Amino acid sequence: MTLEEIAKQLGVSKSTVSRALSGKGRIGEETKNRICTYAKQCGYVTKEEIKSNLSKTRNLGVIIPADAYEVTMPFFQECLLGICESTAKQDYNVVIGTHQGYDISGIKNLVENKKVDGIILMRNLADDSALEYLTEKNIPVAIVGTCGEENVIQVDCDNRAATENLMQMLVARGYKRFALLLGDTTYRVNRERYKGYRDAIMKAGLSNSNQAIYKNIKDQHDIDDVLYSIMMRKIEHIICGDDVICTKVVSKLQSEGYKIPDQIAVASLYNSTNLDCFSPTITTVNVSARLLGNTVAKHLVNCLLGKEYTVKTNIDYEILFRKSTGRLR
Numbered sequence: 591m592t593l594e595e596i597a598k599q600l601g602v603s604k605s606t607v608s609r610a611l612s613g614k615g616r617i618g619e620e621t622k623n624r625i626c627t628y629a630k631q632c633g634y635v636t637k638e639e640i641k642s643n644l645s646k647t648r649n650l651g652v653i654i655p656a657d658a659y660e661v662t663m664p665f666f667q668e669c670l671l672g673i674c675e676s677t678a679k680q681d682y683n684v685v686i687g688t689h690q691g692y693d694i695s696g697i698k699n700l701v702e703n704k705k706v707d708g709i710i711l712m713r714n715l716a717d718d719s720a721l722e723y724l725t726e727k728n729i730p731v732a733i734v735g736t737c738g739e740e741n742v743i744q745v746d747c748d749n750r751a752a753t754e755n756l757m758q759m760l761v762a763r764g765y766k767r768f769a770l771l772l773g774d775t776t777y778r779v780n781r782e783r784y785k786g787y788r789d790a791i792m793k794a795g796l797s798n799s800n801q802a803i804y805k806n807i808k809d810q811h812d813i814d815d816v817l818y819s820i821m822m823r824k825i826e827h828i829i830c831g832d833d834v835i836c837t838k839v840v841s842k843l844q845s846e847g848y849k850i851p852d853q854i855a856v857a858s859l860y861n862s863t864n865l866d867c868f869s870p871t872i873t874t875v876n877v878s879a880r881l882l883g884n885t886v887a888k889h890l891v892n893c894l895l896g897k898e899y900t901v902k903t904n905i906d907y908e909i910l911f912r913k914s915t916g917r918l919r
Contacts, residue, residue, distance in 0.1 A: 592726045596629055605740065612741055649685045650677055650890065651706035653697060653720065655713045656690040661834055664862040665879045669712060669734060672883025680891045682707075694720045701729055708732070708890050714778045732890040734882050735778055736902075743893060745886040745903045749779050752875045752907045753786025753859055754793075757829070759909065761794045765827045765855065769802040769820045771813075771839065772831040780805075780831055783859050787829065807831070813838045817846075820854075827855040827915070833862040833874075840868050840914075851916030861910065870913030877907045 593611075597604045602621070609615035610625035611634070652673055658666040674684055685706055687696045697720050700706050707730065711720055714735025724731040725739055732743035757768070770787050772780045784803070791801055802823055804816045817839065820828065830836035836858035843850060850856055850870055858865060861874035885903055892899035 594726075596625065596632065596634065600625060600628060608741060615740065646894075647705060647707055648681060649683045649706045650887065651685050651687050651697070651700045651709040653687045653689055653709060653711050653713075656688045659688070662864060663834060664864060665833075665860065666712060668862075668879035669883035672878075672880035672885075673710060673887040674883075675880075676884045676887035677891060680888075680895070682887075682891050689720060691715075692719045694723055697723065701727060707894050710734070710886055710890060715776050716778055716781065717776075730890060730893055732886045732893075734886055736782075737778070741901070743886065743889045743899065743901055745882055745889065745905065747877045747882070747905050747907045749782040749859070750786040750789070752877075752909070753783045753829075754790045756857060756859070756873075756875055756909050757787060757790030758794070759911070760827055760855075760857070760915065761790065761796070763915070766796055767800045767824065767826040768796075768829055769804065769816075769823075769825040769827070770829045770831070771807050771816060771835050772803075772805045773807055773835060775805050783831055807835055810838055810842070813842055817842055821848075825854065827857065830856065830858045832860040833858055833864045836872060836874075837864045840865075840872065844868075850914050855916050856914045868914075873912045873915040874910050875907055876910050878905065881905050 593604050593607050597607045600607070602625070606617060606621065607625055609617045610622040611629060652670060654666055654670070677684055685700065687700050689696050697709065700709065701724070709724055709729060709731050711731065711733045714733050714737060718737070721731065721733065721737060721739065721742065725742065732745070734745060736744050736746045770784070772784060775781060775784070791798070802820060802825060807813065807816065813835070828839060830839055836856065840850065840856055843854065843856070848854060857873040859875050861876040865872045865874065882905060885905060889899040889903065
């Protein structure tokens with residue numbers, strides 16, 4: 591019996607059922623009792639009952655996307671380091687699992703074989719089947735990201751605001767023709783960055799015809815095609831959705847003999863050690879992945895131990911202006 595099935599049978603919303611069974615949020619006592627009684631009759635086990643009845647493994651499952659093993663992505667390494675630092679302080683261990691897109695068989699293995707007390711998802715997808723499965727199973731879960739579930743621990747930075755702020759600073763320096771290059775748009779982080787970009791373009795009153803947006807960039811072949819289009823359109827500044835895209839963009843531009851920022855400027859919406867090798871240095875949004883990991887693990891373990899924790903946390907970011915941007919004015 592799932593939350594959705596209970597909600598359908600009782601003629602209430604899924605969120606109402608969730609609030610009644612978790613004891614959190616405002617809900618009438620009569621409705622709460624009716625839901626709890628029905629759920630018990632159907633054999634539904636609440637999160638609190640799971641905590642009290644099951645022996646603790648003292649393990650947290652950390653789910654890393656499979657593509658993190660294919661390409662150098664320092665974000666996941668740094669985030670995992672922060673998770674391990676936090677769990678070690680609270681006498682918890684980390685069990686690493688992977689998932690590819692919407693394949694959640696690895697997650698199901700951890701849950702159904704009772705290998706972990708809770709799970710951290712290190713990537714947040716739109717229509718996330720992993721998150722849906724875990725919440726339906728009433729497994730304590732946290733994400734590095736943001737979602738609409740009220741009982742999921744969420745730790746993120748405001749990627750939409752960070753993108754908008756960077757764009758506003760670039761516009762103030764005289765740039766008017768931009769190209770935004772984004773990876774997979776099923777990732778919520780890329781959707782938030784896109785929104786921030788559009789917010790800034792609209793508020794600055796820039797012509798949409800002078801802007802270029804390229805989504806779902808996958809590999810070097812995509813980058814090569816995109817850069818040809820960008821140079822033909824006389825774009826002034828490239829905004830890379832993350833450090834992996836930025837690495838490919840800058841490497842290609844430099845191999846073709848383009849001078850950054852004299853002929854075209856470049857910035858990245860995420861900073862990492864991937865960008866340290868470039869000259870000129872890259873303008874970027876700097877966010878501590880290690881702090882993200884440390885914070886998400888701390889709150890999830892506190893939840894498991896019955897201690898005080900925060901459901902939604904936003905950590906700070908900073909915008910690092912460097913030589914790859916230059917100055918038009």
